[in-house]
Amino acid sequence: MLMAKKQFPCGHRGQGQYCHRCAQEQNSLIKKEYDEKAHEEWMALFASDPVNLRKLENKQLIDKARNIIKDIHSGTxxxxxxxxxxxxxxxxxxxxxxxxYRLVFHVIEKKLQVHKLMSHEEYNVKKPGEKNQ
Structure with missing residues (x-):
């Protein structure tokens, strides 16, 4: 048996308790705002990095580089x-x-300080980490 379509307050017509079209649009808007906020928070993390990690291609590599830097600075x-x-x-x-990719550290006053993130090509061209660069 067919149910009659009814007019929702938004102006759309359909069957059911609420307008599924408007609900879907609302959910996609919420998801878009959440994704934009997450992206802004992710980009804000780059400001606290001691070296520029933006050239790493994925999130896992960036997280791995941050963990290596944090661990080595803490004494590992x-x-x-x-x-x-x-x-x-x-x-x-x-x-x-x-x-x-490689991280280059310098020993300064018996402590390791991160100097630069280098790609394999940069690393092999000349002596990495030279102080006169």
Whole structure:
């Protein structure tokens, strides 16, 4: 048996207790606002990073780089992350994030300070982490 369509207060016609079209539009508007707010919060995190991590391609790599920086600054040995000292300058330490990116640290007053995020291409072109760059 067919139910008669009725006119909702919004002007749309349909069957049921409420206008599904307006409800769907409302839900999509709420989701869009939530996504915009989440994106703004995500972009605000970049301001607190000691180096520019924007060139990393995905969120997981950015989170991994932030965790490595945080852990090394809090005292975790760089060798835990397969980091190594450079042969040309033992005060420069390279820590891989993945196959494509490295974090370069400098030893300053017996503490590790992050210097730069480098891609694999940048890393292989010249001595990474040189102080005269």
């Amino acid at each position: 040995p760089y060798t835990h992350y397969k980091g190594k000292r450079m042969r040309y300058d033992r005060n420069v330490i390279s820590v891989p994030i993945n196959r494509d």
